[in-house]
Amino acid sequence: MTESLNASWPLWEVFVRSSRGLSHVHAGSLHAPDATMALRNARDLYTRRNEGTSVWVMPSDSISSSDPDSKGGFFESPQGKDFRHATYYTKSEGVKHL
Template sequence: MSTNATQNEWPLWEVFVRNKAGLDHKHCGSLHAADSKMALQMARDVYTRRQEGTSIWVVLSSQIVASDPGEKGMYFDPMEDKIYRHPTFYELPDALNHM
């Protein structure tokens, strides 16, 4: 793609839709739009054709900050030096022995 085409391309937006059944928004896909209002309208037309949504979020892709999958351990592995994260020193009543 030429530099000229890249400069003239509308920004990329990520689309999230909340279904009637759920409380959380799910990522549906991406689209290019000139502004947030256009992105919402296009998201409605493309991702909620059967009236399956109750709410739509559009977020500029450039504004999303994500963790690096290569640094997974830093974010998701338990830290041994933080014992309060491990419930080993809690005593549960016998009625809760299934936990």
């Protein structure tokens, strides 16, 4: 009975920010009836050993992505727009974090 109930619940994607990192990283997926339960279940499943400082959940069907099979055309830089690459710029003296 639990399997059929979980199958009717939406799928949620879980992102966790660890205590040593700055970015949220995809940790996995889970089924839950709503955002509140998804967040609680994500905390229980993906931060059991106090490795997280923040958890995000979002419905899987809200994610849009590019097609990995067409990455060449999608990520290819248009010809004549080399200025978009940082290789043509020099670092200014005294500017940190560049």
